[in-house]
Amino acid sequence: MVVKVISSAEAISEAVKLARPAVIPVYPITPQTKISEKLADYVADGELDSQYIRVESEHSAMSAAIGASGAGVRVFTATSSQGLAYMHEPVFAAAGMRLPIVMANANRALSAPINIWNDQQDSISERDSGWIQLFCETGQEAFDTVLQAYKIAENPEICVPVMVCVDGFILTHTVDPVELITQEEANEFLPPFEAVNAYLRTEDPMSLGTLADPDHYLEIRYELEQAINDSKALIEEVGKEYGDKFGRYYGLIEEYKSEDADIILVAMGSICGTIKDVIDEQREAGKKIGLIRVRSFRPFPKEALKEAVKDAKLAVLDKDISFSVGGALYSDVKSSVDNETYGYVLGLGGRDITPKDIEDIITKTENPTKDVEWIGLRE
Amino acid sequence: MKGVDEKEYLAPGHRACAGCGATIAARLALKALGENTIAVSATGCLEVITTPYPETAWEIPWIHVAFENASAVASGVEGALKAQGKEDTNIVVFGGDGGTTDIGMQSLSGAMERGQNIIYICYDNEAYMNTGIQRSSSTPYGASTTTSPAGKESFGEDKFKKNMAAIMVAHGVPYVATACISHPQDLMAKVKKAAETPGPAYIHVLQPCATGWGYSPDKTVKLGKLAVDTHMWLLYEAVNGQIEVTVKPSQKLPVEEYLKAQKRFRHLDEEHIEIIQKFVDGQSKQFGLTE
Numbered sequence: 001m002v003v004k005v006i007s008s009a010e011a012i013s014e015a016v017k018l019a020r021p022a023v024i025p026v027y028p029i030t031p032q033t034k035i036s037e038k039l040a041d042y043v044a045d046g047e048l049d050s051q052y053i054r055v056e057s058e059h060s061a062m063s064a065a066i067g068a069s070g071a072g073v074r075v076f077t078a079t080s081s082q083g084l085a086y087m088h089e090p091v092f093a094a095a096g097m098r099l100p101i102v103m104a105n106a107n108r109a110l111s112a113p114i115n116i117w118n119d120q121q122d123s124i125s126e127r128d129s130g131w132i133q134l135f136c137e138t139g140q141e142a143f144d145t146v147l148q149a150y151k152i153a154e155n156p157e158i159c160v161p162v163m164v165c166v167d168g169f170i171l172t173h174t175v176d177p178v179e180l181i182t183q184e185e186a187n188e189f190l191p192p193f194e195a196v197n198a199y200l201r202t203e204d205p206m207s208l209g210t211l212a213d214p215d216h217y218l219e220i221r222y223e224l225e226q227a228i229n230d231s232k233a234l235i236e237e238v239g240k241e242y243g244d245k246f247g248r249y250y251g252l253i254e255e256y257k258s259e260d261a262d263i264i265l266v267a268m269g270s271i272c273g274t275i276k277d278v279i280d281e282q283r284e285a286g287k288k289i290g291l292i293r294v295r296s297f298r299p300f301p302k303e304a305l306k307e308a309v310k311d312a313k314l315a316v317l318d319k320d321i322s323f324s325v326g327g328a329l330y331s332d333v334k335s336s337v338d339n340e341t342y343g344y345v346l347g348l349g350g351r352d353i354t355p356k357d358i359e360d361i362i363t364k365t366e367n368p369t370k371d372v373e374w375i376g377l378r379e
Numbered sequence: 380m381k382g383v384d385e386k387e388y389l390a391p392g393h394r395a396c397a398g399c400g401a402t403i404a405a406r407l408a409l410k411a412l413g414e415n416t417i418a419v420s421a422t423g424c425l426e427v428i429t430t431p432y433p434e435t436a437w438e439i440p441w442i443h444v445a446f447e448n449a450s451a452v453a454s455g456v457e458g459a460l461k462a463q464g465k466e467d468t469n470i471v472v473f474g475g476d477g478g479t480t481d482i483g484m485q486s487l488s489g490a491m492e493r494g495q496n497i498i499y500i501c502y503d504n505e506a507y508m509n510t511g512i513q514r515s516s517s518t519p520y521g522a523s524t525t526t527s528p529a530g531k532e533s534f535g536e537d538k539f540k541k542n543m544a545a546i547m548v549a550h551g552v553p554y555v556a557t558a559c560i561s562h563p564q565d566l567m568a569k570v571k572k573a574a575e576t577p578g579p580a581y582i583h584v585l586q587p588c589a590t591g592w593g594y595s596p597d598k599t600v601k602l603g604k605l606a607v608d609t610h611m612w613l614l615y616e617a618v619n620g621q622i623e624v625t626v627k628p629s630q631k632l633p634v635e636e637y638l639k640a641q642k643r644f645r646h647l648d649e650e651h652i653e654i655i656q657k658f659v660d661g662q663s664k665q666f667g668l669t670e
Contacts, residue, residue: 022462025455051458056489060451063444063486067419067455070442073462075455093444200417200440200456202468209443210430220432 002180008139008171009034011178012078012104012164015146017048018186019102022073025053025064030116031168032080032106039076050076058083062090062103069099070208072195074150077101080168081108081122088126094161095130095224097209098198100153101161102146103131107269107319108168109349117350118168119319120269124297124328130224132162132231133298135268137254139176142166144248147181147190148238156196158231160224165297167270169350181246189245232299252301255308257283258290263365264309266333267317268294271353275317278358289362294329302336314341315365321345326372342368346375380563384410386438393436394428398596400586400603401425403560404502405473408582411570412498414439416469417456421449421478424509425502447482449474450490453497469498469574476503476517480541491550491579498573498580501543504588512591516541519611520658521651522643524591529646539658547581548617554580556616556625560587561603565614565626572616585612593642602640609637610663611655624666631669634659 006014012035016024024043026036042048051068055061061077069075079087084105094101105123109115123133132152136142142164149162166172181189198208212220236251243249256272257279258264265275272293282289292308294301314337318327325331330343344361347353357375364373388409395402401424409416420426420443429436430443444452453472460468474483479501490497506524507513514527514536523535547555554576558566566584573580587602589595594602606612607628614626634656638644647655663669 023455023458025451025458051461053454053458054493055451055454056485056492059448060454060486060489063448063451064455064458066444067442067452067457068459068462069455070452071417071456071459071463073459089445090448097444200442200459202415202417202440205438205440207430207435207437207441210432210435211427212432216432 003177004180005175005177006139007034007173007175008136008142008166009106009173010038011139011143012146012166013038013042014180015143016076017042018181018183019074019076019147019150019190020048021050021076023051023053023064023068023075024077025055025061025068026077027055027058027061027083029058029080029083031108031172032078032083032104034172035078035104035106058087059090062087062094065101066090066094066097066099069101070097070198070200072199072201074193075101076103078104078106080106081110084122084126085110091126091129091131093209098159098224099161100150100159102149102153102164103161104146104164104166106168106172107165115349118170119348119350120165121320123163123165124320126163127298127328130160130228131298132160132228132296133165134162134296135165135294136171137270137272137293139171139178140248141250142171143178143180144242144246144250147186148242148250150190151238152231152234154193155234158227158234159197160227160231165269170270185245189242228299232301235296250295252296252304253308254293254295256291256293258292258308258312260288261290261312262288263315263362264290264292264312265315265317265361266292266294266329268297268329269319271317271319271347274353274355275358278355282362297329300332300336305333306337309337309339312339313365314339315361316341316343317361318343318345319347321348330372343372344375345372351376383567384413386414388414388438389429390436390438394431396590396596398589398599400504400560400588400599401475401502403599404500404584404586407560407563407566408471408500408570409439411567412469412471412574415467416471419443419449419453419456419470419472421474421483422446423475423478425473425475427509446478448486449478449483450486450497450499454490454493454495457495457497470496472497472499474499474501475509476501476505477507477515480517480543481515488550491547491552491581494578496578498570498582501583502586503583504586504591505540506591508588508591517543520655521647523646524643534647534651543583544581544617548620552579552581553619554616556582557585557612557614558582559585559603559607559612559614561600561607562614562626569616591643594640598640605632605637605640608632609634610659610668611637613662613666613668615666622666624668627668631663
């Protein structure tokens with residue numbers, strides 16, 4: 001077993017190398033760039049045999065990814081923030097065309113004001129694009145999730161692109177021990193991609209990306225909705241298969257000491273590490289606090305969540321805001337369960353989230369005064 | 380036509396207007412390229428009329444994603460073909476003048492600069508015809524469009540059209556050409572040359588549009604011929620930047636004959652016709668067609 005002390009950016013790159021995508025179109029943007037630089041190194045050193053296309057924009061990165069995936073090969077790209085916003089149009093097209101692209105998104109705030117630091121507004125704003133969105137807590141999870149993402153996306157019954165979301169800087173630029181798997185193990189878990197539904201082959205011509213009029217559009221969108229709903233079982237299945245092979249299990253949600261909790265915090269991404277530490281302390285002080293970490297934001301794990309929350313009070317933490325409503329995770333949780341639910345918006349634009357903030361949220365949830373509160377606002 | 384592939388790669392029965400010049404351009408280009416070809420379309424007339432789901436007019440593999448990104452999509456297709464060891468397959472992109480000279484300029488520039496092995500064909504009907512005849516940067520001086528209408532204070536479009544071929548030559552594109560659907564042999568020879576050229580190639584095809592230009596649909600080829608014969612549209616190629624005229628009209632007709640045949644120019648007075656004539660004369664001279 002190989003353990004490397006690496007950043008999530010490098011962990012993702014290691015996983016991409018093991019997945020052997022044929023085409024990698026990328027465009028630089030902070031804090032994603034560490035991923036594309038590492039992949040460029042692999043290609044330059046002959047460690048990865050991929051067509052690395054240095055496109056002139058993120059819009060073209062996603063467009064080239066669609067072209068390559070449409071032609072029937074495995075594709076990887078990565079982006080962040082403004083880059084993701086810029087590729088918004090082809091991001092929707094990739095899902096609508098049912099192409100199994102895997103993209104890493106290093107979560108970063110959106111302009112304006114321009115801000116390169118972490119929050120999750122960028123991928124949250126693409127939640128209706130038809131992509132599966134998996135949020136990672138650690139570098140290890142980022143590594144493991146990239147490999148699972150291909151297996152999920154490429155399933156011929158699903159054919160939905162997957163966005164692997166990692167918190168910018170907090171994960172992409174900090175190092176942690178990451179246990180790697182070997183190429184042989186990766187090949188066994190993730191065999192080479194074979195396009196069966198859509199491809200561009202001269203021996204079997206097909207038209208991809210055609211015009212659908214009102215007689216057809218509704219059904220085509222419904223098929224995508226069904227595929228994304230069906231992917232829930234697949235995400236669980238692939239997470240279990242991965243766990244059986246490599247010892248690390250994944251699903252739609254992660255439950256942390258939530259079983260008997262009076263208050264359950266619900267959150268996504270790296271913040272969950274801090275939350276777990278706070279919960280451990282609170283438990284020692286006799287408070288029954290738990291966490292449900294939402295790993296799969298799309299598909300939204302309604303059923304799993306409903307079962308896990310029991311009758312606890314819920315505090316939902318969002319590093320994003322849907323103005324006048326609260327965080328996006330908060331709205332989704334609130335509409336999925338009948339529990340008393342409060343929303344907390346925090347950490348926007350990279351504002352530090354401390355254990356004290358988490359403790360505050362717990363106190364506020366014990367004695368709620370508002371449905372939605374912004375945490376850490378300066379006077 | 381002698382020596383021309385009899386097989387159709389763009390099937391009839393599509394939804395084009397009568398007298399459509401875009402489909403002539405695509406049909407001829409595909410005949411020149413043959414079946415070992417993958418086509419990429421930008422959003423626009425050609426895409427809309429040929430692929431009403433679940434039907435398609437394309438007998439070769441075809442992909443469309445959006446308006447401005449056909450060159451980037453083609454770049455990805457090229458990457459995939461390289462990875463699959465299918466480098467002998469032609470990749471042809473069809474973009475209208477809006478999808479090429481305006482919104483698609485960035486992705487086209489990127490693909491050409493990177494040296495992607497693709498053949499880009501701009502089918503130029505000199506306005507956004509698919510959305511209803513709005514002005515593009517390829518709309519010629521004096522043309523009345525729905526967003527540059529002639530009126531009391533306006534003679535229509537007040538800029539000369541963007542010189543895309545020159546822009547492509549400036550990118551170092553090894554094969555650049557202009558063509559017109561009225562000169563099919565010239566067009567097909569250029570497409571073949573483009574396919575034989577390693578690296579990127581760009582062909583700018585003028586294709587009259589009965590709906591947008593305002594003439595009877597049976598005159599599409601005639602309008603193309605008039606464009607060439609008046610020197611409004613020059614047919615040439617630039618191999619590694621060396622420009623050579625490929626069709627020299629036997630007699631140069633006054634631009635008025637071309638302008639008067641179309642509703643979009645019908646409002647022009649002598650003064651503006653003279654401005655256009657002068658511009659055209661300068662071009663003919665520059666290309667060595669006249670002294």
